[in-house]
């Protein structure tokens with residue numbers, strides 16, 4: 001995978017987050033919800049409309 005293209009003002013910047021269906025990195029966040037000591041974010045791919053969820057630890 002090449003990462004040489006500079007993305008113009010990405011709305012969602014999440015390192016390492018790639019759509020497993022189409023491989024793009026363009027997501028929009030549907031909702032953000034705290035769960036225990038972490039935050040669950042529901043995102044949807046702008047390209048193929050596949051929904052994924054990520055979990056982030058609260059510092």
Ligand SMILES: [Zn+2]
Nearest residue numbers: 019022045048
């Ligand atoms: Zn996708």
